[in-house]
Amino acid sequence: EVQLLESGGGLVQPGGSLRLSCAASGFTFSNYAMSWARQAPGKGLEWVSAISSSGGATYFADSVKDQFTISRDNSRNTLYLQMNSLRAEDTAIYYCARYCVGGSCLPYYGMDVWGQGTTVTVSS
């Protein structure tokens, strides 16, 4: 079964750091781009970051650029999101998703597999 499982969320003080992990199983992780998205309480979805299958290319939303880092360990089938200088507005459920670049897992673009999410709360 294709599955993604996030971990690493929790309560952190403003200005603190947190590293999220996303463990993949059921597919050849190294063949696929991956992405993070988040959802603040009661709000809509916001794309956060994406990384190519090799890890050589990374992309960030303007709201987190220079604050978050995305990486992956293909030998461990794991995706990471390093979050620094956290602010109250970073409070959200963070989802990882398999990012289908045209011709990989889908003929066109889409995010076809999602994890259940991990909750990050930034508060003093």
Added chain:
Amino acid sequence: EIVLTQSPGTLSLSPGERATLSCRASQSVSSRYLAWYQQKPGLAPRLLIYGASSRATGIPDRFSGSGSGTDFTLTISRLEPEDFTVYYCQQFGTSRIIFGQGTRLEIK
């Protein structure tokens, strides 16, 4: 920077009716890069439509997508009780990905 605007914000219909949800882009986008998601309370989003009109695996055929350029539509032909939830469109750009703000489909 492309902005996706979904309308209406909330749509009130009854089971068995037809739902038409709109997603308008601030500039023309390729259909290859337009997707739709369904999100139920407390759950992760689920991919419904990719490439503007292709149904994802396991999605019932009452869901269909259409459109091109700046105007895209998600249609649910006959609403089932489980369809009343929130829907998002998404656009894949060269170096960024954008979600619309969502449409809430509620029971009338």
